[in-house]
């Protein structure tokens with residue numbers, strides 16, 4: 434039950450798999466601030482650049498985990514094999530798979546990956562894994578279905594050697610409310626009433642978000658770092674305020690000043706979500722050690738994974754017996770029956 438943690442960030446994947454009883458035998462992460470946090474929490478400094486890894490020198494493992502950056506491929510050949518992805522980080526993942534032949538590969542990415550480059554990127558990824566001899570399934574999963582009140586959709590691609598992973602077997606939970614994940618006390622940044630407008634009737638959105646109001650024009654730009662306005666959707670809608678009786682929108686990595694504002698009906702106040710609350714919405718343990726710079730924390734936590742989703746995937750891999758070559762077990766069983774009858 435061993436795994437390797439590639440593009441490890443601050444160890445969201447690792448935490449989920451460890452909770453399910455797996456053991457991490459190798460980690461790679463290029464970013465020094467992430468490496469620092471990883472080392473503080475797991476006691477080992479990740480290997481740096483994945484492109485510098487010689488796959489044959491890796492220890493043996495059963496599962497490869499990777500939340501890899503999405504890059505365009507320039508497909509030259511017609512095969513759609515992983516050779517066509519040369520020069521990308523996905524190519525390095527494939528090289529490791531080819532050399533080490535893990536039983537299961539779990540890849541995670543933004544849901545837009547499906548549509549990236551007129552859907553070609555996704556097609557190449559799936560075909561490459563199939564060409565390496567794997568059975569591939571994928572699904573967009575939302576963190577709010579796994580016990581945390583965050584509307585965070587991510588695509589998961591699971592490739593397995595013996596039996597296809599069945600996403601319908603994942604155990605979902607009822608969506609909790611944001612209010613149950615908040616601190617009751619603290620040094621909260623409360624907005625002045627002149628800074629926002631509440632709408633008359635809170636509007637429930639399909640995603641489970643309860644739209645309560647917006648920050649007034651002129652105030653919402655406060656906290657935007659110069660020249661970063663184009664970076665995320667949050668920069669375009671940072672003025673939206675949601676009620677704590679619903680879920681929270683996706684915590685993005687680009688919002689390094691953490692401009693997430695929530696409405697607390699019983700106190701009739703709007704306040705900023707704290708960084709600790711952000712980590713809680715991702716399922717991190719309360720004692721998780723953070724980076725000393727707040728902006729770094731916002732970047733790291735937004736780049737991470739919702740741990741409860743990962744934990745459920747890990748448990749389901751075990752329950753679905755994906756690490757064992759079942760057909761062979763059956764053949765052995767049949768042979769035994771023949772021999773001993």
Ligand SMILES: C[S@@+](CC[C@H](N)C(=O)[O-])C[C@H]1O[C@@H](n2cnc3c(N)ncnc32)[C@H](O)[C@@H]1O
Pocket residue numbers: 439440441442443444445446461462463464467481482483484500501502522733736737738
């Ligand atoms: C989307 S984040 C994954 C975060 C991780 N899943 C977590 O839970 O924190 C992708 C990570 O890949 C890392 N990365 C990018 N290029 C890399 C490379 N060449 N070698 C190793 N890591 C790399 C980035 O620094 C980033 O932390």
